[in-house]
Amino acid sequence: MTGLGSFLRQLARDIRSQTLRTFLTTFGIIWGTVAVALLLAFGEGLHRQQIKSFAGLGDHIVIAWPARTSLPFQGLGKGRAIQLDEADIDFVKANVENIDAISTEYSRNLRLRLGDQGRGVEVSGVSPVFGELRSMVPAAGGRFIDPIDMEQRRRVAFIGDQLATELFGDADPVGREVVLHGSPFTIVGVMVAKEQDSSYSGRDHSKLIVPSTTFRAITGQRYIDNFIYRATDPKLNKQVSSQIIAALGERKRFDPADSEAVSIWDTTEMFVFFDNFMLAFKIFLGIMGALTLVVGGIGVSNIMNVVVEERTREIGIKMALGARGSSILAQFVLETMVLTAVGGAIGLAISWAICSAVPAAGVTRFVGTPVLSPQLALLTAGILGLVGLVAGYFPAREASRLDPVIAMKL
Amino acid sequence: MNWPIKRRNGNGSSSNGHIIEMAGITKVYDTGKIKVEALRGIDLRVGKGEFVAVVGPSGSGKSTLLNLVGCLDTPSDGEYRLGGEAVAGLDRDQLADVRNRRVGFVFQNFNLLPQLTALENVEMPLMFGGVGRRERRRRALGQLEQVGLADRVEHRPTELSGGQMQRVAIARALAMEPDIILADEPTGNLDTGSGSDVMSLLGALSEQGRTLVVVTHDQHLARRAHRVVEIRDGVIVNDAPAGR
Numbered sequence: 229m230t231g232l233g234s235f236l237r238q239l240a241r242d243i244r245s246q247t248l249r250t251f252l253t254t255f256g257i258i259w260g261t262v263a264v265a266l267l268l269a270f271g272e273g274l275h276r277q278q279i280k281s282f283a284g285l286g287d288h289i290v291i292a293w294p295a296r297t298s299l300p301f302q303g304l305g306k307g308r309a310i311q312l313d314e315a316d317i318d319f320v321k322a323n324v325e326n327i328d329a330i331s332t333e334y335s336r337n338l339r340l341r342l343g344d345q346g347r348g349v350e351v352s353g354v355s356p357v358f359g360e361l362r363s364m365v366p367a368a369g370g371r372f373i374d375p376i377d378m379e380q381r382r383r384v385a386f387i388g389d390q391l392a393t394e395l396f397g398d399a400d401p402v403g404r405e406v407v408l409h410g411s412p413f414t415i416v417g418v419m420v421a422k423e424q425d426s427s428y429s430g431r432d433h434s435k436l437i438v439p440s441t442t443f444r445a446i447t448g449q450r451y452i453d454n455f456i457y458r459a460t461d462p463k464l465n466k467q468v469s470s471q472i473i474a475a476l477g478e479r480k481r482f483d484p485a486d487s488e489a490v491s492i493w494d495t496t497e498m499f500v501f502f503d504n505f506m507l508a509f510k511i512f513l514g515i516m517g518a519l520t521l522v523v524g525g526i527g528v529s530n531i532m533n534v535v536v537e538e539r540t541r542e543i544g545i546k547m548a549l550g551a552r553g554s555s556i557l558a559q560f561v562l563e564t565m566v567l568t569a570v571g572g573a574i575g576l577a578i579s580w581a582i583c584s585a586v587p588a589a590g591v592t593r594f595v596g597t598p599v600l601s602p603q604l605a606l607l608t609a610g611i612l613g614l615v616g617l618v619a620g621y622f623p624a625r626e627a628s629r630l631d632p633v634i635a636m637k638l
Numbered sequence: 639m640n641w642p643i644k645r646r647n648g649n650g651s652s653s654n655g656h657i658i659e660m661a662g663i664t665k666v667y668d669t670g671k672i673k674v675e676a677l678r679g680i681d682l683r684v685g686k687g688e689f690v691a692v693v694g695p696s697g698s699g700k701s702t703l704l705n706l707v708g709c710l711d712t713p714s715d716g717e718y719r720l721g722g723e724a725v726a727g728l729d730r731d732q733l734a735d736v737r738n739r740r741v742g743f744v745f746q747n748f749n750l751l752p753q754l755t756a757l758e759n760v761e762m763p764l765m766f767g768g769v770g771r772r773e774r775r776r777r778a779l780g781q782l783e784q785v786g787l788a789d790r791v792e793h794r795p796t797e798l799s800g801g802q803m804q805r806v807a808i809a810r811a812l813a814m815e816p817d818i819i820l821a822d823e824p825t826g827n828l829d830t831g832s833g834s835d836v837m838s839l840l841g842a843l844s845e846q847g848r849t850l851v852v853v854t855h856d857q858h859l860a861r862r863a864h865r866v867v868e869i870r871d872g873v874i875v876n877d878a879p880a881g882r
């Protein structure tokens with residue numbers, strides 16, 4: 229058999245001499261690869277962006293507010309206010325299983341002074357686990373409230389990124405002092421900016437977070453505004469919630485079936501909805517991708533058919549000179565493979581360039597950062613190449629089985 | 639009969655010395671609506687080293703016959719033995735090898751591959767014959783030199799004159815050193831000057847002892863042959879030594 233080297237040389241010549249068809253075939257593969265790769269990349273990017281925004285409030289957390297009873301219970305009338313304090317939450321902790329983390333939250337708008345400027349800020353008094361529950365990550369060089377802060381009622385504060393900028397500009401707030409409700413507080417950490425598309429008491433970027441013990445001490449507030457928790461497994465959130473209501477109902481004497489005494493917002497429900505939505509979205513993308521592949525495949529196979537027709541004369545001449553069918557087919561297959569590889573690589577490069585351009589264009593807030601999957605792009609190129617190969621192989625084999633004179637006359 | 643001065647020694651001819659033996663060959667083209675009987679019972683024997691001219695009016699079946707001799711086409715009926723071997727019994731790859739090694743074909747319209755240089759065109763049969771790169775190049779250059787085109791090896795067909803293209807085609811036909819050279823109106827597309835160049839080349843090949851079958855309308859070329867076969871309506875009507 230002739231060597232691979234001569235095949236490659238022949239290939240280089242053929243590609244040079246048949247610029248248009250080479251261009252068309254390659255273009256078909258590039259087009260299909262880019263279309264499918266981008267479709268999936270943007271879909272994935274959007275998905276991740278949404279997850280990030282949702283998780284901005286907290287990852288699979290439940291938020292609960294004590295409110296008023298809506299059902300009479302054990303001789304008590306309805307409309308009775310339910311108030312909870314630390315002891316009630318400790319009782320919950322002690323009596324309900326499968327709680328991964330739980331934190332009380334006290335909120336109030338307090339007066340803040342920095343030098344000679346003063347303003348009101350939303351302040352939350354919380355436990356150390358609150359930071360993790362609510363996806364509040366300290367920027368490098370800072371920290372969140374810790375257990376010692378709690379124990380010693382330290383006057384320390386964790387500050388939202390936007391509030392930090394408003395108060396301190398570009399300067400590092402960590403270690404600086406502010407006067408809150410008349411007492412000096414040291415800033416120990418700044419929150420890393422996060423996406424947050426839902427909230428219940430203002431955005432975290434404009435809040436000041438302090439230990440709940442300190443909060444109670446300076447404000448004299450006894451009852452909590454709300455508490456947040458997460459079960460050891462998101463699937464258990466619902467069960468844990470009803471156990472918490474039951475425990476509190478028993479302690480505070482309200483009907484466990486009373487859905488208003490303590491109102492519950494289970495954010496996992498949002499995730500469930502969102503996951504279903506994303507599944508539908510991905511199926512949609514998958515169908516679009518498949519259609520793109522079909523259309524691209526038809527295009528490539530048409531081109532291949534034309535190519536073989538065009539080259540039947542050449543095949544005839546080669547056979548007249550003694551080429552075996554196998555060598556003609558081998559050349560054809562090799563050509564298709566090289567065009568596919570080149571088309572796939574170019575398509576991948578283009579997709580990559582477009583995906584990189586998105587963050588630069590500053591539109592990630594709307595479409596997310598597209599996540600390119602090279603495997604999928606190459607798979608796409610491979611499928612298109614295979615379609616081209618199959619579409620070209622059979623006509624080429626047909627041609628190579630003709631008597632050379634007939635092929636030469638076609 | 640005029641026998642060549644010098645006979646090439648080779649194997650493959652049948653015991654009676656005929657390299658081409660055709661008996662009762664027919665070729666019917668069935669285009670669906672009409673059937674064309676291009677050849678209607680051809681009996682033809684060509685001895686090793688013979689130079690045969692095939693003449694006849696247009697449409698008489700000359701090209702059809704030559705294509706069958708060169709195994710570029712398959713007969714509808716009849717028996718064809720090439721070098722003593724029945725062609726009908728060969729499979730596709732064996733037929734490819736016969737075309738590659740035993741015959742060299744020269745076409746009226748050259749049939750060079752336009753994207754290849756003269757040298758690459760001549761190398762083509764050597765490549766199909768599995769000849770290594772260096773050896774291929776050496777032999778192709780040698781053949782181009784033989785046909786007087788040593789200075790045109792890197793030219794593409796479009797950069798060559800008709801006569802030069804046909805000489806490249808002859809060099810290509812000779813590349814594998816086949817016993818038999820078949821040429822279908824090799825001077826048909828050439829002016830008188832280039833035509834006579836090609837004719838002398840073919841004459842020289844015959845003198846080297848190769849077997850030649852040449853279809854031609856050209857009286858001058860026919861006169862160089864040892865023997866003239868005349869075809870009309872798909873049958874041989876005359877088969878006689880050429881009158882020099």
Ligand SMILES: Nc1ncnc2c1ncn2[C@@H]1O[C@H](COP(=O)(O)OP(=O)(O)OP(=O)(O)O)[C@@H](O)[C@H]1O
Pocket residue numbers: 667668669674675676694695696697698699700701702703
């Ligand atoms: N592929 C084909 N399909 C149908 N008919 C064909 C085909 N090839 C040749 N013929 C017919 O067969 C007959 C012989 O054709 P052929 O080409 O052998 O003639 P020729 O003697 O070479 O003519 P010319 O001198 O014009 O080249 C003609 O009638 C022609 O129309």
Ligand SMILES: [Mg+2]
Pocket residue numbers: 700701702822
């Ligand atoms: Mg003819």
